[in-house]
Amino acid sequence: MSNQRQILVGVLGATGTVGQRFIHLLSSHPFFTLHALGASSRSAGKPYGAAVKWKLPFPIPARAKALVVKECKAEEFKDCGVVFSGLDAEVAGDIESAFRAAELAVFSNSKNHRRDPVVPLIVPLVNPSHFSIIPHQRSIHSPRLQTGFIVTNANxxxxxxxxxxxxxxxxxxxxxxxxxxxxxxxxxxxxxxxxxxxxxxxxxxxxxxxxxxxxxxxxxxxxxxxxxxxxxxxxxxxxxxxxxxxxxxxxxxxxxxxxxxxxxxxxxxxxxxxxxxxxxxxxxxxxxxxxxxxxxxxxxxxxxxxxxxxxxxxxxxxxxxxxxxxxxxxxxxxxxxxxxxNVCIGAATSSIINAEIAVFKGLI
Amino acid sequence: MSNQRQILVGVLGATGTVGQRFIHLLSSHPFFTLHALGASSRSAGKPYGAAVKWKLPFPIPARAKALVVKECKAEEFKDCGVVFSGLDAEVAGDIESAFRAAELAVFSNSKNHRRDPVVPLIVPLVNPSHFSIIPHQRSIHSPRLQTGFIVTNANxxxxxxxxxxxxxxxxxxxxxxxxxxxxxxxxxxxxxxxxxxxxxxxxxxxxxxxxxxxxxxxxxxxxxxxxxxxxxxxxxxxxxxxxxxxxxxxxxxxxxxxxxxxxxxxxxxxxxxxxxxxxxxxxxxxxxxxxxxxxxxxxxxxxxxxxxxxxxxxxxxxxxxxxxxxxxxxxxxxxxxxxxxNVCIGAATSSIINAEIAVFKGLI
Amino acid sequence: MSNQRQILVGVLGATGTVGQRFIHLLSSHPFFTLHALGASSRSAGKPYGAAVKWKLPFPIPARAKALVVKECKAEEFKDCGVVFSGLDAEVAGDIESAFRAAELAVFSNSKNHRRDPVVPLIVPLVNPSHFSIIPHQRSIHSPRLQTGFIVTNANxxxxxxxxxxxxxxxxxxxxxxxxxxxxxxxxxxxxxxxxxxxxxxxxxxxxxxxxxxxxxxxxxxxxxxxxxxxxxxxxxxxxxxxxxxxxxxxxxxxxxxxxxxxxxxxxxxxxxxxxxxxxxxxxxxxxxxxxxxxxxxxxxxxxxxxxxxxxxxxxxxxxxxxxxxxxxxxxxxxxxxxxxxNVCIGAATSSIINAEIAVFKGLI
Amino acid sequence: MSNQRQILVGVLGATGTVGQRFIHLLSSHPFFTLHALGASSRSAGKPYGAAVKWKLPFPIPARAKALVVKECKAEEFKDCGVVFSGLDAEVAGDIESAFRAAELAVFSNSKNHRRDPVVPLIVPLVNPSHFSIIPHQRSIHSPRLQTGFIVTNANxxxxxxxxxxxxxxxxxxxxxxxxxxxxxxxxxxxxxxxxxxxxxxxxxxxxxxxxxxxxxxxxxxxxxxxxxxxxxxxxxxxxxxxxxxxxxxxxxxxxxxxxxxxxxxxxxxxxxxxxxxxxxxxxxxxxxxxxxxxxxxxxxxxxxxxxxxxxxxxxxxxxxxxxxxxxxxxxxxxxxxxxxxNVCIGAATSSIINAEIAVFKGLI
Missing domain, CATH: 3.30.360.10 (Dihydrodipicolinate Reductase; domain 2)
Known part of the structure; x- marks a missing residue:
């Protein structure tokens, strides 16, 4: 794993509970490097440490604390090889679609796209075979997507x-x-x-x-x-x-x-x-x-x-x-x-393993 | 109900949680009058107020507080028309049998006799028809019992x-x-x-x-x-x-x-x-x-x-x-x-309604 | 108490937690009769049973259930001899003042008027002597009030x-x-x-x-x-x-x-x-x-x-x-x-005893 | 630290809550090596994994699981450079004294010896200077002790x-x-x-x-x-x-x-x-x-x-x-x-740091 290339990752909904869990888990990840944090416009522009009401029983990772929170706009995340979404269902649907359209690989914990007939619903310990729908998901987009896609994990x-x-x-x-x-x-x-x-x-x-x-x-x-x-x-x-x-x-x-x-x-x-x-x-x-x-x-x-x-x-x-x-x-x-x-394999950990699988399958 | 005769009742296992509930519920009963309290020899001889570690969110009923706790021996309860048992399973079986043999009517919340083929297991809102086994229960005792019986309520x-x-x-x-x-x-x-x-x-x-x-x-x-x-x-x-x-x-x-x-x-x-x-x-x-x-x-x-x-x-x-x-x-x-x-209809209240039914059916 | 005249009472903030407690306590009061319920415009016009998310471990009192919730406007409460306020601090100050100006006797559980130098802060088991400031409170109002006043109880x-x-x-x-x-x-x-x-x-x-x-x-x-x-x-x-x-x-x-x-x-x-x-x-x-x-x-x-x-x-x-x-x-x-x-003597019960004292002192 | 000699340690009261915490903490210690576990005669003779009702939210350390539990007798612990005691107060006093008399260094979490005028009560982040009473503690023993002593940590x-x-x-x-x-x-x-x-x-x-x-x-x-x-x-x-x-x-x-x-x-x-x-x-x-x-x-x-x-x-x-x-x-x-x-610095961690200090001060 040591010569694995580092992949920059973003987290959407970074101040929420799932977002906090993503940030905690990613802070010690061997090849995902936390790069961009997105939240509502109320938080955007503030250092993460000031924007978040941190609720986990561990300190805020130093790297995250200093990152300035961005709005959830695709251009702010264009350097990210992977974007994790812990967005609320009220906003997740549109934002995640926009990120996909901007050729970003989105791993979402939200429910919005789970029933989409071209979006896989992947529990990483169960059905990674469903990644095989990604080419089809890209192909029906106009114009056809090269790198963007959405993968969801389950409730x-x-x-x-x-x-x-x-x-x-x-x-x-x-x-x-x-x-x-x-x-x-x-x-x-x-x-x-x-x-x-x-x-x-x-x-x-x-x-x-x-x-x-x-x-x-x-x-x-x-x-x-x-x-x-x-x-x-x-x-x-x-x-x-x-x-x-x-x-x-x-x-x-x-x-x-x-x-x-x-x-x-x-x-x-x-x-x-x-x-x-x-x-x-x-x-x-x-x-x-x-x-x-x-x-x-x-x-x-x-x-x-x-x-x-x-x-x-x-x-x-x-x-x-x-x-x-x-x-x-x-x-x-x-x-x-x-x-x-429920907060690990039931949420953030599933998204992260899904992204790891996507990396190893060459989708990223 | 006002001209209902009063019936003296006893409570076995009076210092336990079910016993405490019995005492609380009986303190305002229209025709059951708390008369005798039985507990282990450790408590026997003490006023109930001193023997019990009272755990209900109401004060100890005044009548109970002053009663001197007795040992769980049938002769101490001979004036009781009804005996309620909240005894622990370790001791309930033998004591309840002895009380029945002494012609006492026992309404037990303990599990010991529930599987006995001549003891009814009565949920009072469901199967009081099972009281009809009491004559048979009495008849197989030697000598045949006149007033004693055991009725259990369910888990x-x-x-x-x-x-x-x-x-x-x-x-x-x-x-x-x-x-x-x-x-x-x-x-x-x-x-x-x-x-x-x-x-x-x-x-x-x-x-x-x-x-x-x-x-x-x-x-x-x-x-x-x-x-x-x-x-x-x-x-x-x-x-x-x-x-x-x-x-x-x-x-x-x-x-x-x-x-x-x-x-x-x-x-x-x-x-x-x-x-x-x-x-x-x-x-x-x-x-x-x-x-x-x-x-x-x-x-x-x-x-x-x-x-x-x-x-x-x-x-x-x-x-x-x-x-x-x-x-x-x-x-x-x-x-x-x-x-x-679980502490009312699931325990003490069931025993009490069972006894009320027995009274109205003329079994007591 | 039996020949005590009945006094119609209103409750402001009736759908909130303190309001619910007022309604529960007043449902069996010997001389306060629940007459009018006020809440936000979102609830106004609905029967109380439909407007409230009832959270007490007792059923909604039948009398309250059918009352149509009103807006918190003084004219809607003009028949009330006593108005209890369980309003949120964001709105309590102005509404309570308006009710006083409309010659209503307001007993408030809110913090807004507690520091007012002419409003008594009365814990009913401690300092009902502070009711003696009511004439002064009325007198500084222009025009001088005849029946209106505000009394608060403590945190x-x-x-x-x-x-x-x-x-x-x-x-x-x-x-x-x-x-x-x-x-x-x-x-x-x-x-x-x-x-x-x-x-x-x-x-x-x-x-x-x-x-x-x-x-x-x-x-x-x-x-x-x-x-x-x-x-x-x-x-x-x-x-x-x-x-x-x-x-x-x-x-x-x-x-x-x-x-x-x-x-x-x-x-x-x-x-x-x-x-x-x-x-x-x-x-x-x-x-x-x-x-x-x-x-x-x-x-x-x-x-x-x-x-x-x-x-x-x-x-x-x-x-x-x-x-x-x-x-x-x-x-x-x-x-x-x-x-x-904290929900009884620490809140609604204090307001109610304060109102009882005011009745017996002839302030209502 | 890498060339620090390993010191064999024992834990008394190993099946209790403090004992379990000792075993968890010691399982990854750089120089204390878990060697002997003592508990009541009911547990003695069984593998620790079978004797303990493990209640910590981590698995039982593999090393501990296989150790056969001993009775709390000093001869069973004679190879231990340090003995940690999480014994109940009912038995801790005598057992710890016996271990000291057998020239063992005892670090106790129990209250029994805390008020002893020659036993130091050491909170390791506060008063390790009190280790200076150890020579005196040894000297009043007859015969004078060479290596045995008792140190307690606080409530x-x-x-x-x-x-x-x-x-x-x-x-x-x-x-x-x-x-x-x-x-x-x-x-x-x-x-x-x-x-x-x-x-x-x-x-x-x-x-x-x-x-x-x-x-x-x-x-x-x-x-x-x-x-x-x-x-x-x-x-x-x-x-x-x-x-x-x-x-x-x-x-x-x-x-x-x-x-x-x-x-x-x-x-x-x-x-x-x-x-x-x-x-x-x-x-x-x-x-x-x-x-x-x-x-x-x-x-x-x-x-x-x-x-x-x-x-x-x-x-x-x-x-x-x-x-x-x-x-x-x-x-x-x-x-x-x-x-x-309370279970770390308030109990087991204090004993362990006290023992580390004793090692570095040359008392062990």
Whole structure:
């Protein structure tokens, strides 16, 4: 990695919670060099250290502190080989499109382009094969783009779910049904996000749009892509029913999900076979030696009361997922618990690994 | 109610969390009069006010404060028409049996006798018909008992689940499958119970034995009883698959449960029909005018983000259950959220209503 | 009280957190009848039940639910004998002044008029004698007011402090120094108020303007009023040094304060004398038999670990204060802990008792 | 440091919370090598990984996992150059004495020997000069010890306090009065420690013995030592009054303390002078280049709402302290906020730096 060329990167929405996480993660990256920070016009023109209300439990990286915040205009980021977007959904759509049109490679954590039929929705530990749609995405732009594109990563709760599901499908064939009940951390809602009066000593059994996102995104991510790289298959060949119930709980970081699955294949695999398949799962980001990829995609816990968000969310810098309590389900086949770090693999870390994969695939 | 005779009652395990709740609830009861308090030999002989480490957010009732705590021996409770047990499982089994043998009517919140084939497991808003096994329970004792019996109420998480399930079966016939993921309050574990270091900023995805209890108890409660009142049917005629995933969350009181059900009948009822059936559900405890029964067994919330434990757990003094978010489930038929107060209808209030029913049925 | 005439009352800022508390408390008041609700133009014209995002753990009172919300204009409230204000500070000043000018009696929980030299700052359990400035307040208005006036109550953290201080000064003469460190509940900041990400697993050692308020308000409240009722003495005859350190802690309701005091008199009273004086303290609101006044102004706890917010904040419906741990201080004379309910006696309950006093004093 | 000889170390109370922290910290230490783990007979004989209920948010260090736990007997630790003790107070006194008698160097986090007139109570960033009593401590043992001794570090809440106080005394001479109100984290009580039902949504204004510890330990630590190294001066030359009010708050890690001080010198230093003195403070552990000493003993925050436990407790691996809100006090001279990590510099990190100092001073 030592003779890897350095790539200048920009961060859009740099003062927000996802933006702060990008900046923290990028401050020690082996080949991405933080170069430009974009935020609203209210922050533009100020040194980042003065513009941001920094909320992470580490100091602001020195390099970022001194950078003068820019407006989110493509010409300000023209030297950037990669642009990470942590923009709010209200503005992300147009800004990201404009950046793409200006031939910039955009890795977005926002939801705006996830349902776009030519934009891949990539969970880096699952479906980097979907990068193959990029030529098609560029080609339909007029004029045809040479270097610009948009790649999105998934909603935080979807990410934690699809990683073990992908491992199961890889080992045992298609899933027929998936039931998931989430217990999601407050950091998933950004800042200021959830008022303390709403969530202290409480559970809020509703997160606007989240259940629909989990059900829809799962099909796009786990589905294939056409051979000519022009369309997503949406798991249509083997229809998979996904039912999600999403809850906000008083936890700072780490989404816990209670998952039950039914396989198409009969008889289904045993809990022990499931355990082995999850443990054994590897992914292309590891083969490519992406520096931000976890050593172990899925860490399986054998203690009966793990994983737990406070104890396990920071394992592997939050880049993998944790699974535990694999057991038979009296209604579907198998149930288990997933714990993923919603601000790392569920957000900024996914974007960064996606960008690393793009570099290694020669897209940047 | 004013000319209702007063009935002297005792509380076993009086210094524990369930015992404290019994004492608080009984302090204003229209016809149960607190008469005797039992606890371990460590507390026996002391005035209750000195023996208890009172943990409720109300003062100790004056009547209880001055009562001298007794050992849990039946002769000390011989004047009691009703004995409530909030004993720990380590000791509850033998003590409750001894009290029954001494011709006392025991209403137990402990798990020990719940699986006994002649002891009814009664959720008062669901299956008071199971009281019909009491003559049989007495008859198999040698010598045959005249007034003694044991009635148990269900585990707190089971209670919240079976009330809406009973309403659905009453309206639409048998359920085929039930999936439930619980988010349970810390008070369900008693005191000292859950160490703060284990549950702050955390979810613990395991509660020992809880999933098995929910799956087994549901069948006993929702199943019928033989015409001769000698055996429980265990829902065997219409086998119902129940799969539970139990989690502890950082909430003080109120168990939230995400439930999905599949009906035997095809097509299944619509969400709107479900809503109406839940709202309309009434029970025998109401017909009997039990003073501790809720006005409304199931309160259905229409706001998209309700019920919530902190806002809804004390509605109707925690004696009913709250349901919300009734919607279609992509895997089973219908899903919804239940919120029940684990320390009220989930524990002491259930025992008290059970005793009220027994009084009105002439069993006491 | 039964033949007490009913007085129509209005609530300004009715959809806010203090407004909701007013409405809940007034729904069962013996002689104040909820008549008019005012809020921003965004809510005006809607039934209250539709306009409010109700956040209290009790249902919306039926009477309030159906009332159509009005704009905060005096003519809309002209039938109200009393107007309670829970308005935000951004708008409270002008609206309250306009209501006074329209001859309405305004009892405000807002900070805007607290420092006005003709507006009394009344903690109802401490200084209702300051009502004597009302004639002067009316007289300087042009034209002289007949029925209009403004009375404010204190900041929530000040209220909890000055009640025991008043008891101590009544018994032992002037205090020379007061040190107080607060641990304040999140509900003190209103809604949405404190973001959960800021206060979960955290202490925020700063509340903007709070320390200054506590230091300044204490002098106005505990100071006398001139014989002609035209000026506040501000404790100037016996200067009292007050030093406050204010902290936000992860508690929903109930402000805890660690207080140390030094008396002017030497030797100072003993802890036992302090205990007796606090217990014995009574106030004019009790003599007047104000229905919302607590039976006991100060409840003294003898257990070494009380008072605690979760266990003691609802005692006496939050209308009194709790004191415990009275002991010698190695630096000043005596230290103790105060716990007061910031949303009850610290806010709405104070306004309501103030209005009750005004009724009994014939000001309304 | 690279050619520093490796020193074998043992940990007593290895399965407890302080023991786990020792093991985590020592796993990457440059010259202390984990060699022996001691715990109760219940754990002895098992591999550490099987004996411990590991509660830290990092995996168990591989080296520790495989070590077989020993009983806390000196002969089992005879190869250890240093023994760290995280024993419970019930057993620490005798075991540590026995280890010293067996010529072992014991660095204890327990309270038992802190008041011993020949055992130094050393906060490593404050008073390593007190190591000079070790020869005397050895000499009074019969027979005179050659290598054995006991050094204690302070109570966690004392540690956070005395570090800034030492800096102030170093710069401005003796303090006359210190008032401190603590808001202490639950981890300070060990495991299982504080029941969640006691501290959720609550403040407990009492920690048994804590206020006395803070008042007494402060005098021993900040006081001098006689020239012949045989007695502690206990700050007697310049008597300092210390008054502490200790509270438990719902925070996992990090003790926040609101401190006010009065200097002997008149006029007192200004807030700005205080700020500079705290920032500039350095200590012998830094001069000696102890690897676990923080780069900056006291980090001064200028934001008005810092330090905060969740954001600042892990700065410098929790080895320094954070100070903020330096301002004038209306009663004493100056007030400020201190935040220290109770499980790092407040416990295990202090013991480890003390041992590093002892190594560099040639005592080991």
């Amino acid at each position: 935080c709760s979807t990410t934690g779910l699809v990683i073990p599901l992908a491992a199961l499908e890889a080992a045992f064939g298609p899933l027929e049904s998936v039931m998931v009940t989430t217990m999601q951390a407050i950091s998933g809602a950004g800042y200021p996000g959830v008022p303390s009066l709403d969530i202290f000593d409480n559970v809020v059994p509703h997160i606007g749009g989240e259940e629909e996102k989990m059900e829809w995104e799962t099909a796009k991510i786990l589905g294939g892509i056409s051979h000519d790289g022009t369309a997503f298959e949406m798991h249509a060949t083997n229809p998979m029913r996904v039912s999600a119930a999403c809850n906000r709980v008083p936890v700072i970081e780490g989404h816990t999900e209670a998952v039950s699955v039914r396989f198409a294949r009969r008889p289904p695999p045993s809990p022990q076979q499931i355990r082995e398949a999850l443990e054994a799962y590897t992914c292309e980001a590891q083969t490519l030696e992406c520096p931000s990829a976890p050593k172990k995609v899925i860490y399986v816990h054998d203690e009966p009361d793990r994983p737990q968000p406070r104890l396990d969310r920071d394992f592997q810098a939050g880049a993998g997922v944790n699974v535990g309590r694999i057991r038979e389900c009296a209604v579907l086949d198998i149930k288990f618990v997933v714990l993923s770090n | 707190c998480s089971t209670t919240g689940l079976v009330i809406p399930l009973a309403a659905l079966e009453a309206a639409f016939g048998p359920l085929e499958s039930v999936m439930v993921t619980t988010m349970q309050a810390i008070s369900g574990a008693g005191y000292p119970g859950v160490p703060s270091l284990d549950i702050f900023d955390n979810v613990v995805p395991h509660i020992g034995g809880e999933e098995e209890k929910m799956e087994w108890e549901t069948a006993k409660i929702l199943g019928g009883i033989s015409h001769d009142g000698t055996a429980f049917e265990m829902h065997a005629t219409n086998p119902m698959r129940v799969s539970a995933a139990c989690n502890r969350v950082p909430v003080i009181e109120g168990h939230t449960e995400a439930v999905s059900v599949r009906f035997a009948r095809r097509p299944p009822p619509s969400p709107q029909q479900i809503r109406e059936a839940l709202e309309a559900y009434t029970c025998e405890a109401q017909t009997l005018e039990c003073p501790s029964a809720p006005k409304k067994v199931i309160y259905v919330h229409d706001e998209p983000d309700r019920p919530q434990p902190r806002l809804d757990r004390d509605f109707q003094a925690g004696a009913g259950v709250n349901v919300g978010r009734i919607r279609e489930c992509a895997v089973l038929d219908i899903k919804f959220v239940v919120l029940s107060n | 929530c953290s000040t209220t909890g402090l000055v009640i025991p201080l008043a008891a101590l000064e009544a018994a032992f003469g002037p205090l020379e120094s007061v040190m107080v460190t607060t641990m304040q509940a999140i509900s003190g900041a209103g809604y949405p108020g404190v973001p959960s990400l800021d206060i979960f697993d955290n202490v925020v050692p700063h509340i903007g303007g709070e320390e200054e308020k506590m230091e300044w308000e204490t002098a106005k409240i505990l100071g006398g009023i001139s014989h002609d009722g035209t000026a506040f003495e501000m404790h100037a005859t016996n200067p009292m040094r007050v030093s406050a350190a204010c902290n936000r802690v992860p508690v929903i309701e109930g402000h805890t304060e660690a207080v140390s005091v030094r008396f002017a008199r030497r030797p100072p009273p003993s802890p036992q004398q302090i205990r007796e004086a606090l217990e014995a303290y009574t106030c004019e609101a009790q003599t007047l038999e104000c229905p919302s006044a607590p039976k006991k102004v100060i409840y003294v706890h003898d257990e070494p670990d009380r008072p605690q917010p979760r266990l003691d904040r609802d005692f006496q419906a939050g209308a009194g204060v709790n004191v415990g741990r009275i002991r010698e201080c190695a630096v000043l004379d005596i230290k103790f802990v105060v716990l007061s309910n | 966690c809440s004392t540690t956070g306090l005395v570090i800034p106080l030492a800096a102030l005394e170093a710069a401005f001479g003796p303090l006359e009065s210190v008032m401190v109100t603590t808001m202490q984290a639950i981890s300070g009580a060990g495991y299982p420690g504080v029941p969640s039902l006691d501290i959720f949504d609550n403040v407990v204004p009492h920690i048994g013995g804590e206020e006395e510890k803070m008042e007494w330990e402060t005098a021993k630590i900040l006081g001098g030592i006689s020239h012949d190294g045989t007695a502690f001066e206990m700050h007697a030359t310049n008597p300092m009054r210390v008054s502490a009010a200790c509270n438990r708050v719902p925070v996992i890690e990090g003790h926040t303390e609101a401190v006010s001080v009065r200097f002997a010198r008149r006029p007192p230093p200004s807030p700005q002078q205080i700020r500079e003195a705290l920032e500039a403070y350095t200590c012998e552990a830094q001069t000696l280049e102890c690897p676990s000493a923080p780069k900056k003993v006291i980090y001064v925050h200028d934001e008005p709402d810092r330090p905060q436990p969740r954001l600042d407790r892990d700065f410098q691996a929790g080895a320094g302290v954070n100070v903020g809100r330096i301002r004038e006090c209306a009663v004493l001279d100056i007030k400020f906020v201190v935040l220290s990590n």
